Amino acid sequence: MKGKESLKKCSFLLAFIMIFSLVFQFDAENVLASESEKVINVLSFNDFHGALQESGKNVGAAKLIGELKKFKSENPNTVVVSGGDLFQGSPMSNLKEGQPVADMIKILGLKYSALGNHEFDWGRDKIPSWQQQGDFNFLAANLYDDSTNDTVSWVKPYAIEEVDGVKIGFIGLITPDTAIATKAENIQGLTFKDPVEIATQLSKKLKEEEKVDVVIALTHIGGKQSEDGSITGEVANLASVEGLDAIVSAHSHTKISGIVNDVPIVQGMNNGRAIAKLQINLNEDKTIKSIAPSVDVLYERADTLVEDAETKNMVDNYLLDLKPLLDEKIADLTVDLPHDRSKGLTELGEFVSKNLAEVAGTQICVMNGGGIRAPLSKGTLTMGDMYTVLPFDNTLVTMEIKGSDLKKVIENGIAPANYGWGQFYGLKVYYEPSKEFGDRILSMDLLDGTPVEMDKYYTLATNDMIYGGGDNYDFSGAINVKDTMVPLRDSLVEKFKTEGTLSHTYGNNLVEGPKPEEKPEEKPEEKPEVKPEVKPEAKPQVKPATKPSSNNKKKEGKLPQTGAARxxxxxxxxxxxxxxxxxxxxxxxxxxxxxxxx
Known part of the structure; x- marks a missing residue:
């Protein structure tokens, strides 16, 4: 009996030990991390574009700052940074030349921001004043002054932030596309160097000379992430840089949270709609244990966000000052005008182009997709709406252009890689998407059905930004060019006020495939040739979104881990x-x- 009782006691003891061990195994890593590891969070938002007021998916400055402050209060070892394009884009910010955004930045306590291409929209002289007003630093290591052949003096190339004894180096990088996405006079005398080359140089310097523990590229460089988790675009190229531990992306207005070549990459959409996070776990010796990327989409839980009182009061004061102007009625709009510049010719793009052509008295109007920033809903059209749709002070330019040059202009706006689809009016264009960029147009007619002749001149209106070469447009062959010096927005406001009621019927003037009469005759059905079965290649597994230790890591030739890490x-x-x-x-x-x- 005693033997049986002892056996029962021992069995119970063993069961208890095994259960305790399993429970302890799940929690031990967290317990040990709290005792022997450091955890540092880098939060970022990007492409804010002056979205101070809550509207649609934009949660507004008060809720954005409230959420950032809340996280910082709960996690003291937190640094907040930005991916750039902070100021330009909303009526409130534009009419006050960015001052409300600078006030918001100061309330938040933002440390650093990448320099965005739209920071140049009011000229480079505004950049130093914004830094002073907001008490932060722009970073751009690949922006060079042609007169000195060195980095510009008015922004820093990099910065080092020490958090709980850990040195974090931020390398600022701006997209080279700025050279074609900005008015030429605003960037005259500046060179935008290769980000990969500059990041390679500075990563080595920061690790070897400055002895930093973590190197992060703080960029205004875009990319996109597909459903399978793979990340492509310009930002993915940076992941090849040796010594770079993580990347903050921007510019493309996308959600990115993943890993390329063992380097975590994040981007938090645009307009304050999301906060991106890099959670950095370090060992006792300050070597990196892991970096986990994530994105918190704020508009999906906007009702749970608490407004920051100081920020709300600031925004309300500016709104009170600007309300009479922003609420001014321009006209009544009878239809919705959607606009997604990433997908093709839009209702709003065609509407704006049509009205600009009528103002200018030209046959055709061409606009860049990025020059039109937001859709319009039917109802009362206000001055605030006009500033939202056309925030830039680009002016109306008229010219005569040969048919062959016109074809190149339209080609440039069909599925471009790094900017929005071109918007136009006055033409019916048929194209083949499978062809190479720049050679996709099959035929092109005026709206009355007359084919465009390659050696004939046509009258055209556009804006001064792309006339000067922005977004890779080429109008160098145009004749009789005239810059009206009147902003597009002002031209349309005057026209719309006169008309009173506005409507538009979408012409669907960018058509995939050949003209109906040009479609080849159908051939008799032929039996398909029976081919041997070819097995598809297996898709590679997507890596989990956690960066392993950077110690002795290799960029190439690493076998995939097939089991759980121990x-x-x-x-x-x-x-x-x-x-x-x-x-x-x-x-x-x-x-x-x-x-x-x-």
Whole structure:
């Protein structure tokens, strides 16, 4: 009996030990991390574009700042940065030349921001004043002054921030597309160097000379992430840089949270709609254990966000000052005019182009997709709406252009890689998307059906930004060019006020495929040739969104990990279970021997 009771007690003890071990195994890593690891968070938002007021998916400055402040209060080891394009884009910010955004930045306590291409929209002289007003620093290591052949003096190339004894180096990088996405006079004398080349140089310098523990590229460089998690675009090229531990992306207005070549990359959409996070876990010796990327989409939980009172008061004061102007009625709009410049010719793009052509008295109007920033809903059209749709002070330019040059202009706006689709009016264009960029147009007619002749001149209106070469447009062959010096917005406001009621019927004037009469005759159906089955290639597995330790990492030739990662904690637990099991067996054996003797 005693032997059986002892056996029961030992069995119970072993079961308890095993259950305790399993529970401890799940929590041990977190317990040990709190005792021996440092955790630092880098939060970022990008392409804010002056979205101070709550509207649609834009949660507004008060809720954005409230959420950032809340996170910082709960996680003291937090640094907040920005991916650039902070100021230009909303009526409130534009009419006050960015001052409300500078006030918001100061309230938040923003440390650093990448320099965006739209920071140049009011000229480079505004950049130093914004830094002073907001008490922060723009970073751009690949922006060079042609007169000195060195980085510009009015922004820093990089910065080092020390958090809880950990040195973090931020390398600022601006997209080279700024050279074609900005008015030429605003960037005259500046060169935008290759980000990969500059990041390679500075990553080495920061690690070897400055002795930083973590190097992060703080960029205004875009990319996109597909459903399978893969990241492509200009920002993905940066992941090849040796010594770079993480990347903050911007410019493309996308959600990115993933890993390329062991380097975590994040981007938080645009207009304050999301906050991107890099959670950095470091060992006791300050070597990187892991970096986890994530994105918190704020508009999906806007009702749970608490407004920051100071920011709300600031925005309300500016709104009170500007309300009479922003609420001014321009006209009544009878239809919705959607606009997604990433997908093709839009209702709003065609509407704006049509009205500008009528103002200018030209046959055709061409606009860049990025020059039109937001859709319009039917109802009362206000001055605030006009500033939202056309925030830039680009002026109306007229010219005559040869048909062959016109074809190149339209080609440039069909599925471009790095900017929005071109918008136009006055033409019916048929194109083949599978052809190479720049050679997709199959035919092009005026709206009356007359084919465009390559050697004939046509009258055209556009804006001064793309006339000067912005977004890679080429109008160099145009003649009789005239810059009206009147902003597009002002031209349309005057026209719309006169008309009173506005409507538009979408012409669908950019058509995929050949003209109906040009479609080839259908051939008799032929039996398809039976081909041997070819098995598709297996898709590579998507890596989990956590950056492994950077110690002795290799950029190429690494075999994929096929099992769960095991650390020192796991091995200790396994040893503990084995020792406990051995002890149990020994106890049972001794009891059994005693019973046998008895």
């Amino acid at each position: 650390g020192n904690t796991d091995m200790l637990m396994l040893g503990f279970i084995l020792v406990s099991s051995a002890a149990f067996i020994m106890i049972v054996s001794k009891k059994k021997d005693k019973n046998d003797v008895a």
